[in-house]
Amino acid sequence: MPTDWRSLPPLTALRAFAATAELRSFSQAARVLNVTHAAVAQQVRALEDHLARPLVHREGRGVGLTADGEKLAEALGEGFAAMIRGVEALRAGEADRPVRVTLTASFAAQWLMPRLKGFWDRHPDIGLSLHPDARVMDLRRERMDLAIRYGNGDWPGVEATWLAPARLVIAGAPALTGERDLTIEDLRRMDWVLSPNWPEQDSYLRSLGLDPATLSRTDIDSDDLAIAAARQGLGLVVESLALVEADVAEGRLRLVHERAETLPAYFIVNLxxxxxxxxxAFLGWLKSQV
Structure with missing residues (x-):
C-alpha cells in the first residue's frame, strides 16, 4: 500500500516532539536538536494543532505527556530508531566499500599496477576498485572517489594535484638502441612502433626532423601493446614518460630523447x-609517489 505522505505532519514537528517526549524538557530537546527553546515549543504546538489534540502538559520545570502523547511518542520512538539504524548501516557500508578510481587502462597498467604492492603493504585492509576508461567521468554522478586525468590540471569544480610527467619521450630496448647517443640519421633508419592518427606524436617527430610517413613503422593503436613491442626490440616507441618510467628504471627500455614541457601531465583529481x-589514505599514498 503506497504511503499517504500528505497525511503526515511535518517531519520537523515530529522530530521536535519525539526529542521532547524522550527528554521531558523543551530546553534539553532544544540543545540536542541545536535550535532554540522557543522553536521546539512552537513545533510541538504546531503538531498539536495539526492533530487537534493535546500531547504535552507542564510538569514542574519540564513537561509530561498526555495519553495521546504517550502513544505517539512510542510510535515515533520506534520509527526514528529504525531510521537511525538504516542510516548507520548505509554509512557503515559506505565506509567499507572499496576506493573507486577512474583512470586510463594504460596508466593503470604501466604506472599504477607496478606500485600498488607498496600501497597494500601499508594499507592491507583497504580495497580498491579501478575503472579503466578513456572517458572523463563525472565523479559525483559515477560515485568515484578519485580520478587520474591527463591534461593541464585546470578542470572546473574539482581539486587537481600533479602526479606524474606526461611529456613525450622516445624509448627503445637497449639491444636496439645500444649505449651511444643516437643522431637524427640513426633515428631515421631505425624501426618504430607508432600509434596511427596521433597528431601530438607526429608533431613531436616532425620537430626533430623526422617524417612519420617515411619511417619504417609498425602501427599499434594501444599504448600497452606498443610498449610491449618496444620491450621486445621491435622498434622505438613514442610515449608519455610516466608510462615507461618503470621500464627505464629497470633497464627494459632506454630513453633516446625527451621533450622539456612540464604540461600536460597526469593529475590526481577529487571533489x-x-x-x-x-x-x-589512497590519496595520501598517491601524493607520496610524486
Whole structure:
C-alpha cells in the first residue's frame, strides 16, 4: 500500500516532539536538536494543532505527556530508531566499500599496477576498485572517489594535484638502441612502433626532423601493446614518460630523447570537501609517489 505522505505532519514537528517526549524538557530537546527553546515549543504546538489534540502538559520545570502523547511518542520512538539504524548501516557500508578510481587502462597498467604492492603493504585492509576508461567521468554522478586525468590540471569544480610527467619521450630496448647517443640519421633508419592518427606524436617527430610517413613503422593503436613491442626490440616507441618510467628504471627500455614541457601531465583529481578515510589514505599514498 503506497504511503499517504500528505497525511503526515511535518517531519520537523515530529522530530521536535519525539526529542521532547524522550527528554521531558523543551530546553534539553532544544540543545540536542541545536535550535532554540522557543522553536521546539512552537513545533510541538504546531503538531498539536495539526492533530487537534493535546500531547504535552507542564510538569514542574519540564513537561509530561498526555495519553495521546504517550502513544505517539512510542510510535515515533520506534520509527526514528529504525531510521537511525538504516542510516548507520548505509554509512557503515559506505565506509567499507572499496576506493573507486577512474583512470586510463594504460596508466593503470604501466604506472599504477607496478606500485600498488607498496600501497597494500601499508594499507592491507583497504580495497580498491579501478575503472579503466578513456572517458572523463563525472565523479559525483559515477560515485568515484578519485580520478587520474591527463591534461593541464585546470578542470572546473574539482581539486587537481600533479602526479606524474606526461611529456613525450622516445624509448627503445637497449639491444636496439645500444649505449651511444643516437643522431637524427640513426633515428631515421631505425624501426618504430607508432600509434596511427596521433597528431601530438607526429608533431613531436616532425620537430626533430623526422617524417612519420617515411619511417619504417609498425602501427599499434594501444599504448600497452606498443610498449610491449618496444620491450621486445621491435622498434622505438613514442610515449608519455610516466608510462615507461618503470621500464627505464629497470633497464627494459632506454630513453633516446625527451621533450622539456612540464604540461600536460597526469593529475590526481577529487571533489572538494571531506573524503572517506580509505579515500584519504589512497590519496595520501598517491601524493607520496610524486
Amino acid at each position: 572538494p570537501g571531506q573524503q572517506r578515510a580509505a579515500a584519504r
